[in-house]
Amino acid sequence: MIAAPAEASPARKIRSFVLRQGRFSPAQQRAFDQLWPRFGLDYAGTPRDFDAAFGRCAPRILEIGFGNGEALLHSVQRDPARDHIGIEVHAPGVGRLLNALAGAGADNVRVYRHDAVEVLEHEIADAALDEIRIYFPDPWHKKRHHKRRLVNPDFAALLVRKLAPGGRLHLATDWQDYAEQMWDVLDATAGLRNSAGPRGHIPRPDWRPQTHFETRGQKLGHGVWDLLYLRP
Numbered sequence: 001m002i003a004a005p006a007e008a009s010p011a012r013k014i015r016s017f018v019l020r021q022g023r024f025s026p027a028q029q030r031a032f033d034q035l036w037p038r039f040g041l042d043y044a045g046t047p048r049d050f051d052a053a054f055g056r057c058a059p060r061i062l063e064i065g066f067g068n069g070e071a072l073l074h075s076v077q078r079d080p081a082r083d084h085i086g087i088e089v090h091a092p093g094v095g096r097l098l099n100a101l102a103g104a105g106a107d108n109v110r111v112y113r114h115d116a117v118e119v120l121e122h123e124i125a126d127a128a129l130d131e132i133r134i135y136f137p138d139p140w141h142k143k144r145h146h147k148r149r150l151v152n153p154d155f156a157a158l159l160v161r162k163l164a165p166g167g168r169l170h171l172a173t174d175w176q177d178y179a180e181q182m183w184d185v186l187d188a189t190a191g192l193r194n195s196a197g198p199r200g201h202i203p204r205p206d207w208r209p210q211t212h213f214e215t216r217g218q219k220l221g222h223g224v225w226d227l228l229y230l231r232p
Contacts, residue, residue: 028095035098039106041085041123043114048123053110054083059130061085062162064116064137064150069097071135074209076101076109082130084109087116116150120158127164135208139175151182153189160191163231168195171227172208174217179225186229195228202226 032040041053051057059082066072066086076084086109088094094113101109112119140148151171159169169192173179183199186192196202204210204226214224 025092025095027099028092031095031098031102032091035102039098039101039109039111041110041112043112043119043123045118045122047125050083050085050110050128054108056083058083058108060128061131061133062087062124062129063133063135065089065134066093066097066111067136068093069100070211071133071208072097072109073100073104073106075133075207076106077104078207080108082108085124086111087114087119089113089115117155117158120162124162126161129162129167130164131168131170132159132163133170133208135170135172136174136214137171137178139173139178141175141177146181149178149181151178151185153185156185156189156192160189160231163191165231167231169229169231170205170208171229172204172224174214174222174224176223176225179227182225182227186227191231192229193232195230200227202228 041048050060061075061079061082062085063072063075064087066088067090069086069088072084072086086097088097088111091113094111097111112123134150137150138148140146163169169186171182171186173182179201183194187194187198194200204224205228208226218224
């Protein structure tokens with residue numbers, strides 16, 4: 001059976017997510033049983049030797065909150081020269097991705113099922129990442145829940161530490177007020193430069209596929225904002 005997530009750190013009481021188990025199919029359970037040893041990384045709270053984990057030294061992309069893994073799978077197949085690390089807390093989505101990765105014969109990807117902040121703080125060395133991607137994080141749209149949003153000044157400073165010079169940070173959201181908050185935070189973060197200028201955004205790049213959910217939202221008139229920041 002899937003392992004329970006690790007206990008929350010007492011020093012970090014506000015999470016950017018709530019664990020909702022959702023429907024967990026027998027195929028997803030088999031994915032954990034059979035494929036986790038191949039693709040999974042168990043959180044240990046100590047610096048990770050990713051060269052050993054991947055069996056090579058290559059630039060690395062981290063995707064935080066990969067959901068069902070559509071964008072991560074697309075990138076793994078499109079960009080085999082770089083290694084990919086995915087983080088997601090919800091087991092059904094992780095199970096779906098594990099099955100998809102096995103079907104694609106991927107070997108340049110490893111995944112965590114753990115809190116992204118703790119992985120960044122304790123397992124990933126400073127300046128270790130070529131790129132960080134955060135696509136459609138939970139908007140926590142009620143004002144009283146905005147404190148749970150992932151993108152905040154402390155988190156932005158942590159991302160800067162983990163990016164190598166010349167690296168980039170790519171975010172996407174379909175909530176305008178969250179895009180506004182991202183601009184407020186990231187445009188003011190030392191060590192980041194908005195590639196489109198202050199409060200600017202870019203067209204969806206080819207390395208981010210358009211998801212079914214995104215297409216449905218656009219048909220309903222929702223906007224989508226892609227923000228690309230560079231680490232000088």
